[in-house]
Amino acid sequence: MHKIPILMGLLSAMLFGAATPASKLLLEGFSPFQLAGLLYLGAALAVAPAAFKLGGFALPARSDHRNQIRLIGAVLFGGILGPVALLFGLQLAEAASVSLWLNLELAATAVLGVFVFRDHLGLLGWLGVVSAMLASLLLVWVPGSSGFFSITLVLIACICWGLDNHLTALIDGITPSQSTLWKGAVAGTVNLAIGAFLDPISVGFQHIGIALLLGALAYGASIVLYIRSAQSIGATRAQVLFASAPFFGVALSAILIGEQLTLIHAIATPIFLIGVALLLIESHSHNHVHEAMTHEHRHSHDDDHHTHRHEELHPSEHHSHVHTHEPAKHNHPHWPDIHHRHKHQSQKE
Numbered sequence: 001m002h003k004i005p006i007l008m009g010l011l012s013a014m015l016f017g018a019a020t021p022a023s024k025l026l027l028e029g030f031s032p033f034q035l036a037g038l039l040y041l042g043a044a045l046a047v048a049p050a051a052f053k054l055g056g057f058a059l060p061a062r063s064d065h066r067n068q069i070r071l072i073g074a075v076l077f078g079g080i081l082g083p084v085a086l087l088f089g090l091q092l093a094e095a096a097s098v099s100l101w102l103n104l105e106l107a108a109t110a111v112l113g114v115f116v117f118r119d120h121l122g123l124l125g126w127l128g129v130v131s132a133m134l135a136s137l138l139l140v141w142v143p144g145s146s147g148f149f150s151i152t153l154v155l156i157a158c159i160c161w162g163l164d165n166h167l168t169a170l171i172d173g174i175t176p177s178q179s180t181l182w183k184g185a186v187a188g189t190v191n192l193a194i195g196a197f198l199d200p201i202s203v204g205f206q207h208i209g210i211a212l213l214l215g216a217l218a219y220g221a222s223i224v225l226y227i228r229s230a231q232s233i234g235a236t237r238a239q240v241l242f243a244s245a246p247f248f249g250v251a252l253s254a255i256l257i258g259e260q261l262t263l264i265h266a267i268a269t270p271i272f273l274i275g276v277a278l279l280l281i282e283s284h285s286h287n288h289v290h291e292a293m294t295h296e297h298r299h300s301h302d303d304d305h306h307t308h309r310h311e312e313l314h315p316s317e318h319h320s321h322v323h324t325h326e327p328a329k330h331n332h333p334h335w336p337d338i339h340h341r342h343k344h345q346s347q348k349e
Contacts, residue, residue: 006233006241008225013242013248017099017248018252019214020102021096023039030195030211031195032090036087036192040183042212043188043220055174067174075183077167083191095249095253096257099245104154104155109161109165128276166235244276247269
């Protein structure tokens, strides 16, 4: 059931991983604000055709205040603050080092998930987080990495994206392409305007086109794939998959920029992969209650939660529309997806 979301998460990571070494090269001609703006405008252009088929910027009439706040938060943290902080850090450090520091996003998402957004992690899940964090800590001390300030900037970016990951996974009523359109258009325009005001763009249209193309692939296509993955398997586990992006970034940093890899990279990689495996294996099962709710998101009818039927659709075929869930109480293995945001109770009910 989760094979397709897992593949989506990995492809999202591959595309995003390419952004760090490519952005390092582009920062020779752009300021961080300018490049952040162009990258996200490129993302908006990439998803615009699909988004406008489904209403573009229009929010559904039933969109509640919480969803609107989540969307604003995702734009602010994920589209405006996160990319700028990352690119300022990238100016100060090697692309390979920054790629590896992005593993800190895993920790930020996991901690926020458990203590703020009601995700659940069992023993295997926490062992997975510890393994991934151990690999990240090893990689912070890669020889040749820059100082505390650049690491701090990347950490700020990871915290912003951790918030964005959870907020975006909880948004219903708009599709992933519409969410990305909002984030790309609004955040891209704001950052590009700030960048142009502080320092007029001096490069030619060719460089601008390259930046937009990079944004379309590494942020546009990648974000949509990540959202689809997170809404199916939960933000924390989707983030585990997405956390492989730094390793794609390291490989491309060596190929494109000629940066050297070290023994620490070889030691950290299997530790990180063990953490990924543990988090993917871990799930939990207990009696839990679903309150009645009405929302809209992409779903199929081959699970325990979508019992309404469409004569013209196969149960496994995915589609999206407003639908209502009746109150239900049951027990089955689950992850913290859009239907399982309850507080975990260890005792049987």
